[in-house]
Amino acid sequence: MLQNARILKASVICRDGFEVRIGRQLDLATMSDLLIATQGCSKEEKYDTECVRRILKHFHTSLTMKDQSKLAIVVELVKDYLWEAANDINxxxxxxxxxxEMLIAESEETEGSSDGIYxxxxxxxxxxxxxxxxxxxxxxxxxxxxxxxxxxREEAARNVRLPVRTVLQVLFAEQLKLREMVTKEVKIQLEKxxxxxxxxxxxxLMLRKELVNESSLLLLELRQLQLPNEEEGSSEVEEDEDIVYFNT
Known part of the structure; x- marks a missing residue:
């Protein structure tokens, strides 16, 4: 309806009203709904990106904490829109x-990857x-x-379209990630x-305790074996003394 209103040159108030309504229900929209054609000469940009920015602003104005799931849907929507708009030669x-930057702002709270931007x-x-x-x-x-x-990163490192500075940044980021992985692996191995x-x-410690206990038992058994021998020896001495005394 917004596209029709623009074609029919409806009033600004009317078009703004449609933009507000779309913004409030943006999570229900499709990428084609946002492909609003510009109206002008053929050398102008194919799509009205400023209109999409206004619609997104209305979406955020109506967004509440309970609607965070809608934000993830809109991020994917904006991502698809950016990919399509990037194909516009003008x-x-x-x-x-x-x-x-609009996509980065949208995806800041929902995803940590910049693959969509790449x-x-x-x-x-x-x-x-x-x-x-x-x-x-x-x-x-x-x-x-x-x-x-x-x-x-692997693809970007071989991408001839990227400027040299960006390729170097990609390679440096890859090196840092590898270093982090190696450091993490070394840390894990050290912990193990x-x-x-x-x-x-x-x-x-357990073996030492067992050895001490076994040694104690062996000493006890040895003492127990020595006691009868000592008693027999003392008895023989007493008998010899008695014999000597009797003969006297």
Whole structure:
């Protein structure tokens, strides 16, 4: 209905009303619902990105803490919209960055990955192959290499469309991740070794106690064996003394 209102050149109040209503139910919309065509010369951008920004603003105005599940749905919606808009040959660098920042703001609370931004950048650079190295660097400024998945970083490291600086940032992020993994693995192995040492110490302590107990038992048995021999020896001495005394 919003598209029809724009085609029929309805009043600003009427169009604003439709934008508010769409914003309040944005989680029920589809990506095609947001593909609102611009009305102007053929060299203009294909889609009205400013209209989408206003709709998103209305969505957040009506969003409550109980509606956080709706936010995740809208993030996916905005992601799909950005990918489609990035295919527009007339989409300016400024408009793309504005949309990318919009997606980053939307996904800040729902996901930690920047793979969606990377894909959008790749699409945009593919459609705008005439960009200079400096302009491509400006496009990639919204990409957080530390939040990319290992698969995305691996692809980006070989992506000839990306500027050299961004590729270096991707490689550096990959190196940091690998270092973290190695450090974590070493820490785990050290913890395992420490635990094993503690177990061995406990086993040694138990063996020592067992040896002490066994030694005590052996000494006790030895003493018990010696006592009868001592008693027999003392009896023989007494008998010899009696014989000597009697003969006297």
């Amino acid at each position: 989409l300016t660098k400024e408009s793309f960055l504005s949309l990318a 894909r959008a950048i790749n699409i945009y650079l593919n459609k705008h192959s005439d960009l200079t190295e400096s302009e491509r660097e400006e496009i990639c400024v919204v990409l957080d290499c530390n939040k990319m998945s290992p698969e995305a 070794s420490s635990f094993r040492v503690m177990e061995l110490e406990k086993e040694c």
